[in-house]
Amino acid sequence: MKLLQLLSATLLVITSSCHTNAPAAEEKTAATGTPVTVANPETGNMEDAVVLNATSSFLLKTYVKAVANGYLQAANIKLGQHVTRGQLLFSLKTKEAENLGNTINKLDSSFRFTGLIPIKAPGNGYITQLATQAGNYVQDGEQLATISDDNSFVFVLNLPYELTAYIPKNNTVEVLLPDGQKLPGHMESPLPTVDSVSQTQNYVIRVHTTKLIPENLIAKVRLLKSLKPNAVFVPKAAVLSNESQSEYWIMKMLDSTTAVKVPIQKGMESDNKIEVLSPPLTAQDKILISGNYGLSDTATVSIVNK
Known part of the structure; x- marks a missing residue:
């Protein structure tokens, strides 16, 4: 009997202790508030820009052709080789030259008649197509190779026609390659056609580089639409x-533990920042950047970064 009374008293003490500590724990959590991180508004230049695709291309391609019927x-x-103007590309010999040469050499071996017709490069560039090889029979006018001219290398920008008004502000642009390399470029005259489906016009961007850039490489070009100095952004x-x-709206710290909802008028958006037109903000204000979603108008918070 005494043992039962002792156990009952012990359970009563434990139960009372649990009920006493639970509200204290809840009060402690409520006093701590929602953990948040904050940042200060900044002042600087805000840019409104659009990023478009530009494709590398050789505007001028020269076709090397046979000048007579015969054998190469x-x-x-070889394919991909860089050639210079006047460089010997092929040697062509006609059947008539082969027969005539044998006859002349029999009559006078010192004459050394070859009858070879040299075919030389008309300009500087890369061999981007090779259609034949030594020993093949070719006909007069047949295409032998294609040379992509060095001086004709450009990037072609596909520009929506409604954005053509911004071209005068972007005579000088930066071409961003997929590997992260940036090339300075100069915007030249547009091509006099518009795609009937996409309503885009092609603009030529001339770049200055000694690096070999393959044709049909897609790069990014950023066109500036407007620039606003001394903008306040978060x-x-x-x-x-x-x-x-x-x-x-934004959540702004009213004091060290209270955040309030502040409706704003939004301006430009650039990269990872947004301009705040109103109300006025200062660099001393603390704005919530995490933990702010779903908070009430006046919320108790705990700043986890200083």
Whole structure:
């Protein structure tokens, strides 16, 4: 009997202790608040820009052709090779020259008649197509190779026609290659056609580089639409909106533990920042950039970064 009374008393003490500590723990959590991180508004230049694709291309391609019917005695080039103007590419010999040469050499061996017709490069560039090889019979006018001219290498920008008004502001642009390399470029005259489906016009961008860039490489070109100096902006993560994106707001620290909802008028968006047109913000303000989603108008928070 005494043992049962002792066990009952012990359970009563434990139960009372649990009920006493639970509210204390809840009060401690409530006092701590939602953990958040904050950042300060910044002032600087804001740019409104659009990024478009540009494709590398050789505008001028020269076709090397046979000048007579005959056999190619030698082919001194290979695909991808760089050639210079006047460089010997092929040696061509006609059947008539072969027969005439044998007859003349029999009459006078010192004459050394070869009858070879040299075919030389008309300009500087890369061999981008090779259609034949030594020993093949070719006909007059048949294409033997294609040379992509060095001086004709450009990037062709596919520009939506409604953006042509911004071209005068972007005579000098930067071409970003897929490997991260940036090339300075100069915007030249547009091609006098517009794609009937996409309504885009091609603009030629001339770049200066000694690096071999393959044709049909897609690069990025950033066109500046407008520039606003001394703009006040916050990180993109700080700006919240309703489902229809008709209202925007930020959560701003009122004191060390309280955050309040502040409706804003949004301006430009650039990279990972958003301009705040109103209300006025200062560099001393603390704006929530994480933990802000779903907070009430006046919320108790705990700043985890200083």
